Structure formats: C-alpha cells, structure tokens
Amino acid sequence: MTARVRVPLLAVLGVLLLAGPFLGMSGYLARTVMLVGILSLLTSGLNIVLGYAGELAVNQVFLYAVGAYVAAYLGSAHGVTDVLAVLAVVIVAAVVIGLVTGIPGLRLGGWSLAMVAFFMVLILPSVVQVLEKYTGGPLGLSTPVPTIFGQELGERGIYVLIVAAVVVWFVIARNLIKSAHGNAFLVLRQSPILAESLGISVFRLKLVVYVIAAVPCAIGGALFAWLDGFIAPDTFTFAMALSVLAASMFGGATSIYGALVGALLLQVGQQQLTAFSELELVIYGVFLLAAALVFRNGLTGLFRTLVAQARRRGWLPAAPSAATSAVRTAAPARSGGLEPIEGRTLSCRGIGKRFGGNQALDDVSIEAVPGRITALIGPNGSGKTTLLNLMCGFYTPTAGSIALGETVISGLKPFKVARAGVARTFQTPMVARGMTTRDFVAAGRYTERKVSMAASVLRLPSYRRGKRADEADALALLELVGIGQVAETEVSELPLGTRRLAEVARALAARPRLFLFDEVASGLDPADLENLERAIIAIRDAGGTVVLVEHNFPLVLKVSDTIHVLSRGELIASGTPDEIQRNTRVLEEYTGSATAVTDLELAATDSEGGH
Structure with a gap:
C-alpha cells in the first residue's frame, strides 16, 4: 500500500x-x-x-x-x-x-x-x-x-x-x-x-x-x-512492561503503525483472557517467544513480505519506484560530474600507536595533498587500517600528531573529525538496514544540511527543499558510481560490491576535504571496478584529497600518484608507482624475493591491458 x-x-x-x-x-x-x-x-x-x-x-x-x-x-x-x-x-x-x-x-x-x-x-x-x-x-x-x-x-x-x-x-x-x-x-x-x-x-x-x-x-x-x-x-507492573514489549514485537518494532496493530492485539487479548490473569507473565512469555520465532519483523513486517512476494509473482502491480528501477539499465559512471572540492593536506608526523605490549605503528610520517591519490599498501597486519582509524579519530595516537590543513585532528572525537571534513568507507561495508540506497547516501549530508526536527514534523518549506535537494544529490552520486538503478532498493540487500559503491557515494555526499577508502575494491567485478576507478579519479580531479588503503595492487599502481608501504608498523618505502614496483624491500615483503620484479610488473601490465 x-x-x-x-x-x-x-x-x-x-x-x-x-x-x-x-x-x-x-x-x-x-x-x-x-x-x-x-x-x-x-x-x-x-x-x-x-x-x-x-x-x-x-x-x-x-x-x-x-x-x-x-x-x-x-x-x-x-x-x-x-x-x-x-x-x-x-x-x-x-x-x-x-x-x-x-x-x-x-x-x-x-x-x-x-x-x-x-x-x-x-x-x-x-x-x-x-x-x-x-x-x-x-x-x-x-x-x-x-x-x-x-x-x-x-x-x-x-x-x-x-x-x-x-x-x-x-x-x-x-x-x-x-x-x-x-x-x-x-x-x-x-x-x-x-x-x-x-x-x-x-x-x-x-x-x-x-x-x-x-x-x-x-x-x-x-x-x-x-x-x-x-x-x-x-x-x-512488570507484567505491563512485558505487554508493551510484546505489542512492539507483534506489531513490528520498525513500523510506525505497528504500534497500533500490536496494541490492538494485546489489549483485545487481555480482555478476552481475564480469567487467566494469574498466568499473565506466562502468557506474555509465550507471546514474546512466538514473536521472536514466527514474527521476527512483526505482523506489519509479515504483511510487507507477503506484498513483496505477491508483486514479484505478478499477483499485484509493482510499486511505482520499484517499477521504475526494474526497467532501468545499469548506467555507466559519469566521468567527472563533481563540483570543485576544497581538499586539505593531511599531515601525519611521527605517528606511533601501541595496544598494550603490541607496537602497531612506530614513527610513521606521511602526507597526502589535494588533487592527488595517496595509497597505503602493505601485508596484512602491517598497520594500514590502524593508521586509517587514527586519521578519522577512532584511535588516539600514543605518539605524534595528525593535522588536516591547519587543524590538528588527532585526539578529537570521531564525529568532530568527520565534521572537520574527513569521510571514510569501511573494510566491511557498514550500511543501515531499513533504508533505501538513496536515503543511505543522503545520510552522508545529515550534519551538513540539517533540517530541524520541528521543520520535519510540521513539513515546513525548509524540510521540503532539503528533502528534494538531498534526494537529487544522492541520485546524482549513485549515477556517478554507476549504480543509479538501485536507488530505491534497500541498501542492506545489495550485493557486496554494490554496497561498497554505495559507501563511496555516501562518502561523497558529505562533501569532505579528505576521503579515506579502506579496501574499497574488494569484491568488485570488472564493471564495478571500472566505475570505482572513475569515481576516485573524479574526486582527485575535483581537488579532493584521497587516501586509498588497498590490496588490489594493479589498481593502486594505476590510479595512485604516491604510494606509502607499511610493514610491521613501520614505513619502509614511499614513492611513485614506478619507484615502488622496483623497490627491492617492497618486493621482498610481497614476494619473498628481491629479484621477482616481473610479478609486480606483470600485474600492473595485466591491469592496464584489462581496462
């Protein structure tokens, strides 16, 4: 409905x-x-x-x-x-x-x-x-x-x-x-x-x-x-508290009107079972167990599931948004299409991070500048994600400092780092259940273009303008990364690769100064990988500062301007892609042989030839 x-x-x-x-x-x-x-x-x-x-x-x-x-x-x-x-x-x-x-x-x-x-x-x-x-x-x-x-x-x-x-x-x-x-x-x-x-x-x-x-x-x-x-x-009473919980579970905890459905069921049930009032707690326990096993999303969730199945089988007409999405073909990512981004230089100076007796990072200094793509590579456990978490405030360095432009961001709470202009994706994509892909991308603008709760409740003109702008921006960014056709699909139901691209679009929606991409190419098929490359290059060309943590070495060689290599928490090499693929210590870390140059060169050549 x-x-x-x-x-x-x-x-x-x-x-x-x-x-x-x-x-x-x-x-x-x-x-x-x-x-x-x-x-x-x-x-x-x-x-x-x-x-x-x-x-x-x-x-x-x-x-x-x-x-x-x-x-x-x-x-x-x-x-x-x-x-x-x-x-x-x-x-x-x-x-x-x-x-x-x-x-x-x-x-x-x-x-x-x-x-x-x-x-x-x-x-x-x-x-x-x-x-x-x-x-x-x-x-x-x-x-x-x-x-x-x-x-x-x-x-x-x-x-x-x-x-x-x-x-x-x-x-x-x-x-x-x-x-x-x-x-x-x-x-x-x-x-x-x-x-x-x-x-x-x-x-x-x-x-x-x-x-x-x-x-x-x-x-x-x-x-x-x-x-x-x-x-x-x-x-x-405690029994009443259980009745509220049972009403929520039966009606549907993530349904606005599920509260009415659950309350109706529980209240009528109470009135019909007055003779069993001494068994009230037992009855509510059975209700809660049944809700957990049979109606995991409540009666309203069950109704939505049945409607969706009926639409898939052609018994009911498709919803307008779903019909629109179904007939669209996957659009290639647009080359460019971003407004100028005021990137800021990221400076990490003498960064150290210790977890108990484990020295995860030791005296690491790197810099990422606007309009360039800076890559962080290294074997598993080398400290790449730790450094990324330090950049966005989830960890505090035990030594050194991190600055974005003139602002020292190390030691700030993560939400303040984000508001300073830092956006990131995650190694395992984090997407919210119960949201369309378009709404998920628009959530990246929540703190930048915030409409008051009063305006939202009263549906004032400021709310309507903000909603239209957010939806238009989100759809444009989804088109940019080549997945505009899934705008109305629930984001948690997308394949892994598509969820990664949705995360990239969400990061773009925040219009940050610095982009942190953590293993964003993992799980992408060739078409999605091409869309990702175009999006990252578009960010660079628009003036954004990009830090790319990635195991896909051919992708790193293709798009990066500067590469930093970590090993066991230490920075062992920095340079251009050409310099890095010929660095003997890097070759030893990746292949175990200082003479296995051809392995990396062939990987890079295959990647270039494949695109």
Whole structure:
C-alpha cells in the first residue's frame, strides 16, 4: 500500500474513530478504543527507542507512571485540571526524566541497559511509597475530571481527547521517522561507529531519542489517569512492561503503525483472557517467544513480505519506484560530474600507536595533498587500517600528531573529525538496514544540511527543499558510481560490491576535504571496478584529497600518484608507482624475493591491458 493510499485511509479511520461515540458506539467498545490508544502510545515510544534507534531502554512503564502521577497530583493537590496546562507540565517532566533515565544508555548497551530499565519498573512501588505525600502511597490517588477552557470533559470529551492525542502523536512520529532524523536513528541502530563517521554525535543523538520516546509514554499516563479517575501502584507492573514489549514485537518494532496493530492485539487479548490473569507473565512469555520465532519483523513486517512476494509473482502491480528501477539499465559512471572540492593536506608526523605490549605503528610520517591519490599498501597486519582509524579519530595516537590543513585532528572525537571534513568507507561495508540506497547516501549530508526536527514534523518549506535537494544529490552520486538503478532498493540487500559503491557515494555526499577508502575494491567485478576507478579519479580531479588503503595492487599502481608501504608498523618505502614496483624491500615483503620484479610488473601490465 503506497503512502498516497495509506495516509488518506488512516485519516478517514481517525475521523471515524473520533466520531464513534456520536455514531452510537457502545461504552465497552469506546473504552477498548481508548485503552488501545493509550497502549499504542507506550508501544510507539518503545518502537522509537528500540526499533529505530536500537537502544534497549525498556522503561516505558516508569515514564507512564510519571505522567499519570503528575496529572493526578496537579489536579488533586493544586486544582490544575486544564488539559493543555497539565500536558505541558507532563511533557516537561517527560523530557527531564527522559534525560536522567537516559544517562545509563550513554555508558551501557544491550541487555545491561535493559536490566537497568526493568529495574526502574520493579522499584516503582518503593518510589511511590517514599513519595507518599505526593502519590498517595499504596492507597492511590484520585484524579479530578479534566477541563478545557474551564469546561469539564464528560465521557465523550475524554474519549475525543484520547483519540485526538493518539492521532496527533502518530502524525508527529510518522513525519519524524520519515525524515533525515529517522534515518539518523536507523544509522545509530546499525552502528555507533557508522553514526560517528557521518559526523553524528552519538551522545547527543541517544539523549534526543530517549527524550522523544519518553513523551508519548508520559502523555499516555496522563490520559489513563483522566480515563479512570484514579491511579495506584498496582497499575504499573512488570507484567505491563512485558505487554508493551510484546505489542512492539507483534506489531513490528520498525513500523510506525505497528504500534497500533500490536496494541490492538494485546489489549483485545487481555480482555478476552481475564480469567487467566494469574498466568499473565506466562502468557506474555509465550507471546514474546512466538514473536521472536514466527514474527521476527512483526505482523506489519509479515504483511510487507507477503506484498513483496505477491508483486514479484505478478499477483499485484509493482510499486511505482520499484517499477521504475526494474526497467532501468545499469548506467555507466559519469566521468567527472563533481563540483570543485576544497581538499586539505593531511599531515601525519611521527605517528606511533601501541595496544598494550603490541607496537602497531612506530614513527610513521606521511602526507597526502589535494588533487592527488595517496595509497597505503602493505601485508596484512602491517598497520594500514590502524593508521586509517587514527586519521578519522577512532584511535588516539600514543605518539605524534595528525593535522588536516591547519587543524590538528588527532585526539578529537570521531564525529568532530568527520565534521572537520574527513569521510571514510569501511573494510566491511557498514550500511543501515531499513533504508533505501538513496536515503543511505543522503545520510552522508545529515550534519551538513540539517533540517530541524520541528521543520520535519510540521513539513515546513525548509524540510521540503532539503528533502528534494538531498534526494537529487544522492541520485546524482549513485549515477556517478554507476549504480543509479538501485536507488530505491534497500541498501542492506545489495550485493557486496554494490554496497561498497554505495559507501563511496555516501562518502561523497558529505562533501569532505579528505576521503579515506579502506579496501574499497574488494569484491568488485570488472564493471564495478571500472566505475570505482572513475569515481576516485573524479574526486582527485575535483581537488579532493584521497587516501586509498588497498590490496588490489594493479589498481593502486594505476590510479595512485604516491604510494606509502607499511610493514610491521613501520614505513619502509614511499614513492611513485614506478619507484615502488622496483623497490627491492617492497618486493621482498610481497614476494619473498628481491629479484621477482616481473610479478609486480606483470600485474600492473595485466591491469592496464584489462581496462
């Protein structure tokens, strides 16, 4: 189902739900709709932090309790019942609690973070007891009827309030996820290293994710407090935390509307199984196991898979973008086509790097200048990738310094090095799952041409201009490297060689001063290799500074202007391709013989003749 069909359909559904009580909806059904909506808010918060950002911060029930108690306390203790005023305070509380509870996520990860989050849920009764003056302790707290502009909301008013809040939140979530910020979340989920190489501060982005995901949970708590008019600690249980997790897994953690599907399934299931409430934890355990084994991407993921299979078999018409891609033929890479690049000189002076007792690099000094291709070669374990990691900030040298132009970049955090103008590819391509190739390439521009979250959510003109520019640039760069036909294909599904070319396009999108290519030719077929050569030469001709770490010696001899050779962490030779292939020490390292000149010469000759 395309967005042009899905969005109007959901809008109509939202209007019908809002009008439900006025169209004869029963009280039981109305309450079910409200409870599904509230649970979907919690599930949506979990989907953002876990499904999209990959953080196991499963403390949604704690945040839910915060929202409920804030709303109840403001109403019962201070007489503040205005919906807008209370929700404003609840959102502020969510932001504060989201920041504070997000701190463990900056140090922890995986199941360690999940255990901390679950612990927060388990200690809720104790927290409520300690704050009995404000929470009512085990006896609970009554919540006055909410008002809008001084008018009390009746049953219908509360229903409309809850459904409207859910609709507004899912519009916000949809617009945010379907933007460059949502793609940044997917990059973070894939790898913090990839995120930092794009100039993204992992520290800041994690905090942003925690805060955004906290807001719907706290709002859901306030809505629940108004719905029942009373809250107590036994509402916010570990079983409820498991129900949110189960709803996310069943609906689809990486689906915007999967939260609604999962919440509907879980809420209706709870109501039908009230006789088995004592087996609640067992039932949720079975649900989670089934979701993990059968519905790995949730029901929405299963639906997408079935639709894709139906399209492949011709049972359904192809999606417009897929149809366009299918009929296109692979375009050769354009020669040139790059705007001038303001390259900067890379200077590595006396670089040393020690890992415990292992001296990985020892007094290495090299220079790479704009408009030239500088290659680093050497046997496995010679220190090439270590030096590359030092250049982009993932390691800090134990001796020496690295400068880009006049700026010393050694010792800077990786995202700051990236923002200084350094882009790289990886020995094993790092691409984000759940993104089209075009979006992945456009992610390289995230920190350079950033559109605010507010503009993205509200779909302001600045968002639309930025999106059009990013997509046009990404498509042009994919054409440059000869893979424009895969623009709408999910990047993680591409063959290895094509993923490498997509990484090159992503690096180009950042418009850096310095390009670091790590084994980028590995796994490429002859056609892709030719496209790669053209792209690297285009970068050089545009004025970029290129450092190429590569085992493909014929490619190195063909495109490089200067070659540096490393062996056992030491720089053993530097020179032109002609000088290097005749250097006796280099020959000994590669062939074991100082007289085996013909091996390297023939490799270079074969490469030139083959192109």
